[in-house]
Amino acid sequence: MTMVQTKPESPNTDADDQGADLRLAAITKRFGGFLAVDNLDLEIPAASFFALLGPSGCGKTTTLRMIAGLEQPTSGSMSIGGKDITGTSAHERPVNTVFQNYALFPHMSVLDNVAFGLKRRKIRDHQAKAKQALELVELGHLSARRPAQLSGGQQQRVALARAIVNEPALLLLDEPLGALDMKLRRQMQGELKRIQTDIGLTFVHVTHDQEEAMTMADTVAVMNQGQVEQLGAPRELYELPRTAFVANFLGKSNLVAGEIIEDRGDAVVISAGGNRLAVRKDRSTTHQGKALIGIRPEKLRMMWPADAPADGSNILRGRVLDSSFTGVSTEYLVEVAGIGPVGVFSQNHGQQLAAPGDDVVLTWDTAHAFGLDGDEDTQAGAREAEAAAT
Amino acid sequence: MRRRIGPWLVPAFGGLAFLFLLVPIAYVFAFSFNDAGRTNLSWRGFTLDNWRNPCGAPAVCESLANSLQISSIVTVIATILGTAIAIGLVRLRFKFNATANMLIFLPLATPEVVLGASLLAQFLNIGVDLGVGTIIIAHSMFCISFVVVAVKARVASLDPKLEEAAADLYASPIQAFWRVTFPLLLPGIVAAALLAFAMSFDDFIITNFNSGNVDTFPKFIYVAATRGIPAQANVIGSAMFIIALLIVIGGQILSNRRAKMLAAR
Numbered sequence: 001m002t003m004v005q006t007k008p009e010s011p012n013t014d015a016d017d018q019g020a021d022l023r024l025a026a027i028t029k030r031f032g033g034f035l036a037v038d039n040l041d042l043e044i045p046a047a048s049f050f051a052l053l054g055p056s057g058c059g060k061t062t063t064l065r066m067i068a069g070l071e072q073p074t075s076g077s078m079s080i081g082g083k084d085i086t087g088t089s090a091h092e093r094p095v096n097t098v099f100q101n102y103a104l105f106p107h108m109s110v111l112d113n114v115a116f117g118l119k120r121r122k123i124r125d126h127q128a129k130a131k132q133a134l135e136l137v138e139l140g141h142l143s144a145r146r147p148a149q150l151s152g153g154q155q156q157r158v159a160l161a162r163a164i165v166n167e168p169a170l171l172l173l174d175e176p177l178g179a180l181d182m183k184l185r186r187q188m189q190g191e192l193k194r195i196q197t198d199i200g201l202t203f204v205h206v207t208h209d210q211e212e213a214m215t216m217a218d219t220v221a222v223m224n225q226g227q228v229e230q231l232g233a234p235r236e237l238y239e240l241p242r243t244a245f246v247a248n249f250l251g252k253s254n255l256v257a258g259e260i261i262e263d264r265g266d267a268v269v270i271s272a273g274g275n276r277l278a279v280r281k282d283r284s285t286t287h288q289g290k291a292l293i294g295i296r297p298e299k300l301r302m303m304w305p306a307d308a309p310a311d312g313s314n315i316l317r318g319r320v321l322d323s324s325f326t327g328v329s330t331e332y333l334v335e336v337a338g339i340g341p342v343g344v345f346s347q348n349h350g351q352q353l354a355a356p357g358d359d360v361v362l363t364w365d366t367a368h369a370f371g372l373d374g375d376e377d378t379q380a381g382a383r384e385a386e387a388a389a390t
Numbered sequence: 391m392r393r394r395i396g397p398w399l400v401p402a403f404g405g406l407a408f409l410f411l412l413v414p415i416a417y418v419f420a421f422s423f424n425d426a427g428r429t430n431l432s433w434r435g436f437t438l439d440n441w442r443n444p445c446g447a448p449a450v451c452e453s454l455a456n457s458l459q460i461s462s463i464v465t466v467i468a469t470i471l472g473t474a475i476a477i478g479l480v481r482l483r484f485k486f487n488a489t490a491n492m493l494i495f496l497p498l499a500t501p502e503v504v505l506g507a508s509l510l511a512q513f514l515n516i517g518v519d520l521g522v523g524t525i526i527i528a529h530s531m532f533c534i535s536f537v538v539v540a541v542k543a544r545v546a547s548l549d550p551k552l553e554e555a556a557a558d559l560y561a562s563p564i565q566a567f568w569r570v571t572f573p574l575l576l577p578g579i580v581a582a583a584l585l586a587f588a589m590s591f592d593d594f595i596i597t598n599f600n601s602g603n604v605d606t607f608p609k610f611i612y613v614a615a616t617r618g619i620p621a622q623a624n625v626i627g628s629a630m631f632i633i634a635l636l637i638v639i640g641g642q643i644l645s646n647r648r649a650k651m652l653a654a655r
Binding site: 091095099103104105117121166 | 556557558560563570
């Protein structure tokens with residue numbers, strides 16, 4: 001764990017309170033008959049930037065609230081740095097939260113807001129420390145104001161300063177950028193990441209915005225229906241989704257259902273609508289029977305029939321249904337016989353663009369395809385991804 | 391023509407309405423300077439004697455002191471209990487929440503005569519001596535309802551996330567209440583307390599049933615009216631009105647100044 005010394009000096013802490021590991025074991029939370037979190041096991045290493053990503057209602061916020069102590073699990077246990085915290089109240093945990101709408105105390109000055117946690121723990125020099133934390137988020141000059149006199153972005157920073165000034169073992173962020181406009185959000189993403197690396201705290205970030213999760217987090221856990229679908233580094237999740245939900249929720253995927261008809265040793269061949277599509281065994285969750293083969297739109301190469309390789313696997317012949325030119329790239333929808341519409345994302349290299357009605361050939365590198373369980377719904381997560389994007 | 395009258399219509403009616411509201415008060419005020427003999431019903435000439443010696447008439451100040459004492463105690467009781475009930479009704483989810491919400495309105499909806507009479511019957515049945523104690527109990531009962539209604543609106547508009555934030559920042563439930571919840575509810579609580587004080591100070595009907603031989607100010611006036619109200623009653627009425635007015639104006643000036651100070655920063 002790296003601790004760069006730009007952190008507001010920290011005389012108070014016993015060392016294992018600093019950015020400690022968080023461990024959730026078999027955590028379940030029910031609200032009446034609704035199962036919000038289902039037997040969740042999670043380990044968040046110290047000093048990491050961890051994102052819980054998922055559509056609304058997937059249990060990510062409930063998980064966060066249980067970690068904060070604002071909600072108690074129905075069953076299961078949790079510990080921070082090896083110390084069991086199950087059943088303790090929010091005010092007894094070395095955890096601080098940046099709330100979705102900041103929840104700044106409207107009757108206090110910005111400085112008093114930031115000093116609140118320090119004062120409750122009777123820490124000396126609370127005013128000076130609060131001032132320092134405000135400097136860290138570049139708001140030192142506004143410390144006498146009331147929260148209502150600040151812009152949304154400024155309030156966000158105050159909420160951040162109010163949490164990090166306590167040097168918690170864990171910093172929880174509940175959709176912290178949701179209320180900001182796009183430009184400010186991008187800027188704050190960078191800033192949050194910078195602060196996290198600077199002070200070396202463990203950040204647990206809840207969001208429904210996959211781009212936000214991927215740009216900021218070291219590790220992303222994609223949640224769905226109270227469970228973690230898949231957990232890993234952003235690149236890993238994106239390049240090799242293990243469930244249809246992850247494939248569709250995290251970026252877009254073309255998922256095609258078929259049957260495995262051939263084992264080539266290191267790869268299997270799937271037959272879908274008369275096409276032979278190969279996928280590497282280490283990139284497929286299933287090696288026989290029914291399977292889904294997935295390929296990201298930007299991994300497809302689109303070419304004119306004349307330039308296409310001779311018959312083999314990983315070749316789809318189709319006709320352009322629709323194209324939309326966005327400048328940097330063109331997004332195509334190609335109708336492939338026996339498979340249906342396939343999305344293609346083609347970067348603008350200055351090549352001639354295809355128009356609706358044109359016949360085209362799609363190919364790709366076997367190393368880019370992934371195989372999923374044949375029983376999965378090819379549309380799982382697609383609707384949630386659309387809802388999350390709006 | 392209509393065009394010219396139109397803009398004047400609203401201010402004119404507004405002015406009339408204010409006149410309608412204020413004339414009786416002006417009347418009370420004017421007659422506090424009346425050189426009245428035994429009854430203060432017709433004008434007999436200007437004097438400052440009444441104001442110089444407000445306690446001149448027998449029992450005026452005694453009843454006023456009773457009223458102030460009772461209203462103060464009632465305000466404290468009703469405000470504390472009413473605030474607690476209001477927070478409970480909004481925040482706690484319990485089985486008879488809706489029923490409790492409705493029951494709390496009941497004292498406000500029941501005719502005062504009925505309340506007063508039934509309270510009296512109760513006190514007599516359990517053998518309590520009527521006096522200051524029974525008045526306080528009776529007043530607290532209906533004042534609590536006023537406080538609950540006034541504070542509940544404030545509690546409902548309070549973001550529960552703020553208390554969660556306080557808990558997240560190491561505040562125990564008690565600290566969270568006094569540092570965050572209470573200061574944010576304070577304007578509502580103060581308004582409710584003033585309302586409770588006014589309702590208690592003003593009450594005649596329920597008091598009349600349950601006071602025994604203790605005289606409150608309204609009861610004194612009522613009884614005195616049969617033989618002639620002393621001008622000192624007008625003095626005290628006017629003084630109360632002026633004090634209330636000063637409090638309101640002072641509050642306005644204070645909040646204006648605070649708004650300006652915040653804007654200047």
